[in-house]
Amino acid sequence: AQSVTQPDIHITVSEGASLELRCNYSYGATPYLFWYVQSPGQGLQLLLKYFSGDTLVQGIKGFEAEFKRSQSSFNLRKPSVHWSDAAEYFCAVDHSSGSARQLTFGSGTQLTVLP
Amino acid sequence: DAGVIQSPRHEVTEMGQEVTLRCKPISGHNSLFWYRQTMMRGLELLIYFNNNVPIDDSGMPEDRFSAKMPNASFSTLKIQPSEPRDSAVYFCASSSGLATYNEQFFGPGTRLTVL
Numbered sequence: 001a002q003s004v005t006q007p008d009i010h011i012t013v014s015e016g017a018s019l020e021l022r023c024n025y026s027y028g029a030t031p032y033l034f035w036y037v038q039s040p041g042q043g044l045q046l047l048l049k050y051f052s053g054d055t056l057v058q059g060i061k062g063f064e065a066e067f068k069r070s071q072s073s074f075n076l077r078k079p080s081v082h083w084s085d086a087a088e089y090f091c092a093v094d095h096s097s098g099s100a101r102q103l104t105f106g107s108g109t110q111l112t113v114l115p
Numbered sequence: 116d117a118g119v120i121q122s123p124r125h126e127v128t129e130m131g132q133e134v135t136l137r138c139k140p141i142s143g144h145n146s147l148f149w150y151r152q153t154m155m156r157g158l159e160l161l162i163y164f165n166n167n168v169p170i171d172d173s174g175m176p177e178d179r180f181s182a183k184m185p186n187a188s189f190s191t192l193k194i195q196p197s198e199p200r201d202s203a204v205y206f207c208a209s210s211s212g213l214a215t216y217n218e219q220f221f222g223p224g225t226r227l228t229v230l
Binding site: 032036043044045049051094102103106 | 119146148157158160163170171206208213215216218219221222223224
């Protein structure tokens with residue numbers, strides 16, 4: 001069965017520090033991978049996505065992610081975190097087939113940014 | 116662009132009562148998704164529609180849950196009768212198609228509390 005694992009429930013970093021959020025997936029075929037961010041009281045916003053091609057994907061708000069097939073990982077990174085990045089981050093894998101759409105989310109990583 | 120609109124934003128009801136959640140997708144989008152988010156189970160896809168037709172409702176937890184999309188600009192998720200374990204945040208999302216590359220845009224969610 002398809003699954004997404006985010007091993008870190010909560011991460012705390014200082015403003016200006018670098019960030020890496022981990023995501024591992026289990027999926028037999030070539031995965032379509034996503035990172036979403038959820039601010040308090042808000043819906044999810046797409047940060048970036050990987051379908052194929054270059055394994056380093058650039059997203060909005062200065063985020064990037066690298067797809068590593070050998071490690072079944074799709075980690076999210078940002079070189080310098082801003083206080084406004086404090087939110088919950090979700091990794092997701094799309095394992096749709098034909099018209100059957102299925103997006104499986106990880107359990108999320110809560111990011112706290114210290115001043 | 117108003118984005119996906121959900122109402123109400125918060126709902127508190129008593130066990131046994133009927134609850135109706137509403138969603139207005141982004142104009143021009145022909146696919147609509149209902150998700151539920153809980154601490155225990157994370158984000159789960161309940162049902163999705165394409166061109167107002169339900170495509171897959173296998174995520175709907177019980178017969179107490181029903182969803183309709185009478186037209187392209189409106190959808191409802193109904194719980195009757197409601198139970199305390201239905202307490203969750205319910206998200207609606209819309210996209211311009213069911214293909215994987217069609218980004219899903221999420222609404223702000225409805226926080227449901229069943230006492």
